[in-house]
Amino acid sequence: MTGPNQTPDATGEVADAVKGNWVDRSAPAWSRPYLRLSRADRPIGTWLLLLPCWWGLLLSMLHDGRATWHDLWIFTGCGIGAFLMRGAGCTWNDITDRHIDGSVSRTASRPIPSGQVSVMQALAWLVAQALVAFCILLTFNMAAIILGIISLAPVCIYPFAKRFTWWPQIFLGLAFNWGALLAWTAHSGRLEWPAVVLYLAGIAWTLFYDTVYAQQDAEDDALIGVKSTARLFAERTPTWLQRFLIGAVSLMAIAVIGAAVGGSALAVLVALIGPWAFGWHLFWQLRQFDMQDDPTLLRLFRSNRDAGMLPLPFFAAALFV
Template identity: 50%
Template sequence: MRRPDKIIADASKQNWVDLYAPVAIQPYLKLSRIDRPIGTWLLLFPGLWSIALAAPVGEIPDLQLFILFGIGALVMRGAGCTLNDIADRDFDGQVERTRKRPLPSGQVTLMQAYLWLALQCFVGLLILIQFNLFAIFLGAASLILVAIYPFAKRFTYWPQFFLGLAFNYGALLGWAAVTGNLGSAPIIMYVGGIAWTLGYDTIYAHQDKEDDVLIGIKSTALKFGQNTKIWLMGFYAITVLALLASGYIVGLTAPFYTFMAGAAVHLIWQIRSLDIDDGDLCLLLFKSNKFFGTLVLIGIIGGKFVVPF
């Protein structure tokens, strides 16, 4: 049953959770941000990129790994968001965009949120143990980053950096799940992914900057202010160069560079279009990163199939 008064500010008015999900489970799905799926895509893409990057020449990526990473991204993004809402429950009620979230609005209790967090982590563990031993240990180490991020905004103007460390860990884990080791290509991709997150989440953070000042939390949006576009040019340049380098290392061919050119144009469009004082536009540009991720993925897969220059 749809309840317009319960729809969270940055969720689509047509999101399926509010339209179709049983009322009893809607608060839990919203704790996991399933009504706002863009975050799941942004977490998933680096893993898919890396799986595709590690695939043998002339072969499509491992579809079973794609499915496992998809489920893992859904539940671990949900777990991270639940932990974030637990940590921010006192702040969220003071911010217009977040005051309808399940905890500050009283739709779930703190104990219920902790139980939901535990369930999601358990499902994530079931996914992780499907991988090789090296990937299991590597994936388990990411929990440290997941635990740090929700508290980073309290002590640094760079919480987006900590988000980047966590959200792009799939660039390492995807390669490890395919090969059982790490190499320079996934590490460079990881660096590029961190820069990508610094860019898109700075754009996202501009929606909340006035509230953040009032309640005393930090972000790159506040740190960069009117210089945001200059910083974005730097972050997105690192992103593109790092992805190009990782593709070059593994010998990707012409389609990769063609699609990367399109992806770079998309990032330029984001910077040129940005108005840091237009919250709706910031949200639109943030969500548009799904197209960037898709272009990169198609380029990597295509780059495994065509004869080199």
């Protein structure tokens, strides 16, 4: 089944993937459908899952005033784990949405609705990714392991959220920003309130970028009865994006202050440049926003990798002042 404006590409390429990506260009042919299930041809999702992990790790190090060699493994493990768990989550999403995806022009070319992969093959691929990610999780402390296991709940619920709420982006935010809690705890061994505030900042950020992303599907979603904030807000979307921007930046700033308490005033000031730079990028996106221009919407969504990267050098620099 295909969308009203599209038939699956004979090469198996997915419509909204980056053209000329490494999967389409270099991966062995047998592996491409599975890598496409994992969105390896669209790395932005891995970045959006990973960046809150790195925020949480750096702010936890700032809060404790120390860094260890194990933190280097946490940094690396979060990167590998984000790739795997994003892949597992996307595979789960495609399994649960296989009938919906076939009715939406942007998603009809995905591996399951286009017939490249069966549901059973997708399930096996999901389990394989999750097991490797679990092995990485086991290298962290017990508190982080427990948090990692709990994170499966929002991951499992998210694909169904658009069927019962106009706010599925909240469930995506709950899942995608869990790394802020996990990485903080992996370093410190305990979950503290600045990590929770940082987590809330990430959820507000997700509401911002995924509302932008969902605008691309608003018409198709309306036809098939799928809910989203993009449909809910309609013409008021810019106003809501501004609210999410303010919430994300304010909450991140509070988390930074809470993490840096007890340190030098200079460290606090340096770390606070991070939320300011992050907010500047979101404001730039808001100025570019055009809900009728799908290529611009996709470009803005992908630019959130850069937005999420901006706080990192300032969080890191604050460790040394």
